[in-house]
Amino acid sequence: MITFSTASLYPYGLNRIFEISNKVGFDGIEVMLRSKNDISYLDTWDAAYLKQLEIANKIKIVSLHVPFEFEEDQSSFDRIIKLAKQIKTRYVIIHTPREDQVQYNEWVKKTIIQNRALAEKYGILIENVHIKTGKANPVFKNIDDFKTSPAVCFDIAHALRSKQDPKLFIKSLDNIRQWHLSNWDGKDDHLSILEEKEKFSSLLNIGPAECICLELCPKAFLDIQNQEEIIDVLQRTLAFIRKKNIQQNIS
Numbered sequence: 001m002i003t004f005s006t007a008s009l010y011p012y013g014l015n016r017i018f019e020i021s022n023k024v025g026f027d028g029i030e031v032m033l034r035s036k037n038d039i040s041y042l043d044t045w046d047a048a049y050l051k052q053l054e055i056a057n058k059i060k061i062v063s064l065h066v067p068f069e070f071e072e073d074q075s076s077f078d079r080i081i082k083l084a085k086q087i088k089t090r091y092v093i094i095h096t097p098r099e100d101q102v103q104y105n106e107w108v109k110k111t112i113i114q115n116r117a118l119a120e121k122y123g124i125l126i127e128n129v130h131i132k133t134g135k136a137n138p139v140f141k142n143i144d145d146f147k148t149s150p151a152v153c154f155d156i157a158h159a160l161r162s163k164q165d166p167k168l169f170i171k172s173l174d175n176i177r178q179w180h181l182s183n184w185d186g187k188d189d190h191l192s193i194l195e196e197k198e199k200f201s202s203l204l205n206i207g208p209a210e211c212i213c214l215e216l217c218p219k220a221f222l223d224i225q226n227q228e229e230i231i232d233v234l235q236r237t238l239a240f241i242r243k244k245n246i247q248q249n250i251s
């Protein structure tokens with residue numbers, strides 16, 4: 001299954017992102033839940049509106065990504081689970097804490113790591129974030145750290161940015177359920193994968209998880225205002241991933 005993250009086109013409203021996703025032909029969508037002061041905050045938390053978007057655009061919301069403010073305050077967790085139940089999503093994506101986020105780290109340990117039944121029931125996946133030099137490291141950063149997580153969303157660009165070998169992680173971990181797929185060019189992450197097809201061919205050939213979520217950012221497109229170009233880039237990307245996936249399944 002190949003899905004598309006709404007974060008990729010965040011300057012657009014959800015309605016247009018759903019429309020574009022349908023036109024491109026993605027199998028589903030990952031909704032980035034927005035923080036209280038963000039644009040689209042109320043739309044992303046509104047189950048009835050999200051269902052309307054699904055029906056109008058004939059595309060299913062497969063996963064929810066918790067809002068950025070979640071690392072500071074996890075009081076919205078029950079609401080997120082309720083939304084996941086209402087929308088019937090497969091995954092809920094949460095970022096690994098950093099070592100200086102003591103309270104968040106404790107919460108993740110108690111609520112996710114020590115409560116595998118809950119994590120399993122709602123497909124709660126812990127995502128790797130990049131290692132920043134001079135800043136606190138992520139708590140989950142090495143292969144062994146991720147082995148202790150019930151399940152993982154493996155972000156390829158974050159691994160590349162951390163100078164980690166994504167292939168090694170993918171081959172060593174059997175709990176990766178979803179990839180976040182995008183490129184890191186040495187400067188920015190969440191860029192298009194089409195410029196480095198060879199690198200991504202060999203990654204896709206290893207055999208990805210049950211879901212690949214394309215998670216780009218507006219910089220992945222030459223002109224974010226040009227919807228024709230957006231659709232063209234996304235269609236070519238989807239065709240490339242599909243082709244590789246099929247080859248991998250045959251071999």
Ligand SMILES: [Zn+2]
Pocket residue numbers: 127155180215
């Ligand atoms: Zn990601």
